[in-house]
Amino acid sequence: MPRFKPCAECGQPAAYNPARGGLEDPVHRECRKVARDRGDTSWFYGPRPELQGRRVPLLDCAHCGVKFEGYAPRKFCSTKCSAEAQRTLPEQTCENCEKPFRPDYSKRPQRTCSRKCRSELAHRNSPPPPPPFEPYVKACEAEDCDASFEVTSRRVRKYCSNSACYNRRASKAIMDRYYRDPEFRDRVITASHARNVRKLGIPGVVNLTTLISYLMDRDDGICKLCRKPVTYQEASPDHRIPLSRGGHHVVENLQLAHLICNLRKNNKLDAEFREYLARMDSAESGDL
Numbered sequence: 044m045p046r047f048k049p050c051a052e053c054g055q056p057a058a059y060n061p062a063r064g065g066l067e068d069p070v071h072r073e074c075r076k077v078a079r080d081r082g083d084t085s086w087f088y089g090p091r092p093e094l095q096g097r098r099v100p101l102l103d104c105a106h107c108g109v110k111f112e113g114y115a116p117r118k119f120c121s122t123k124c125s126a127e128a129q130r131t132l133p134e135q136t137c138e139n140c141e142k143p144f145r146p147d148y149s150k151r152p153q154r155t156c157s158r159k160c161r162s163e164l165a166h167r168n169s170p171p172p173p174p175p176f177e178p179y180v181k182a183c184e185a186e187d188c189d190a191s192f193e194v195t196s197r198r199v200r201k202y203c204s205n206s207a208c209y210n211r212r213a214s215k216a217i218m219d220r221y222y223r224d225p226e227f228r229d230r231v232i233t234a235s236h237a238r239n240v241r242k243l244g245i246p247g248v249v250n251l252t253t254l255i256s257y258l259m260d261r262d263d264g265i266c267k268l269c270r271k272p273v274t275y276q277e278a279s280p281d282h283r284i285p286l287s288r289g290g291h292h293v294v295e296n297l298q299l300a301h302l303i304c305n306l307r308k309n310n311k312l313d314a315e316f317r318e319y320l321a322r323m324d325s326a327e328s329g330d331l
């Protein structure tokens with residue numbers, strides 16, 4: 044419950060609550076302003092339970108020199124001294140409008156009298172904008188291109204067109220990496236096989252492994268070229284009619300074959316490949 048005691052400034056009854064850490068010597072709000080303007084702050088640092096045995100340091104007022112209790116960075120003993128110190132600062136000349144002004148004590152050093160002058164001064168001291176761009180003619184840097192082109196922007200350009208010289212150079216860089224980096228070559232081949240497999244449109248078949256499994260189940264694990272069993276490690280998909288001879292990349296044109304048989308077949312038809320195998324077998328038997 045709040046209690047009442049005489050105000051330490053005017054003597055009238057003032058309420059305080061000791062349970063909430065109130066002052067033992069209460070002071071009215073209006074009386075606090077009067078005491079603060081007078082420089083008397085002893086009412087604020089009165090005998091409170093939490094300040095028992097604690098010493099408040101004494102500071103020197105930057106304006107009147109009177110010692111007062113407080114903590115840094117406080118500089119003045121009262122708002123009156125703070126206002127008087129600001130009024131007694133020497134005048135300066137604004138660097139923008141060249142008018143005299145008195146700077147604020149808390150914002151020193153201060154070069155301009157207002158925010159408007161500060162923004163105008165910053166804009167005036169900013170570096171000048173770059174000169175307007177003038178188009179010029181430049182030769183293409185591609186090795187096998189002698190064309191010239193006009194550069195119309197500040198963006199650096201080395202080649203005359205994106206569809207010819209730039210793509211040719213990019214393709215050359217990719218091919219150099221393809222032959223130099225085995226891991227990159229394997230990724231390119233795997234991605235190429237996956238794209239070709241997805242073009243078939245077989246449900247659940249998305250890469251070369253699933254396509255071989257599909258052909259193994261469909262063709263009963265028999266090579267359609269040599270009529271012998273095929274394992275997963277030896278299997279490969281083969282086009283009955285080669286693409287170079289008018290065949291289409293469809294599932295009806297695919298068959299299961301040994302990898303070695305597929306390589307030996309090259310771009311032959313099935314009948315031509317069997318005739319080739321018969322000639323090879325006859326030649327081997329004749330040599331024996």
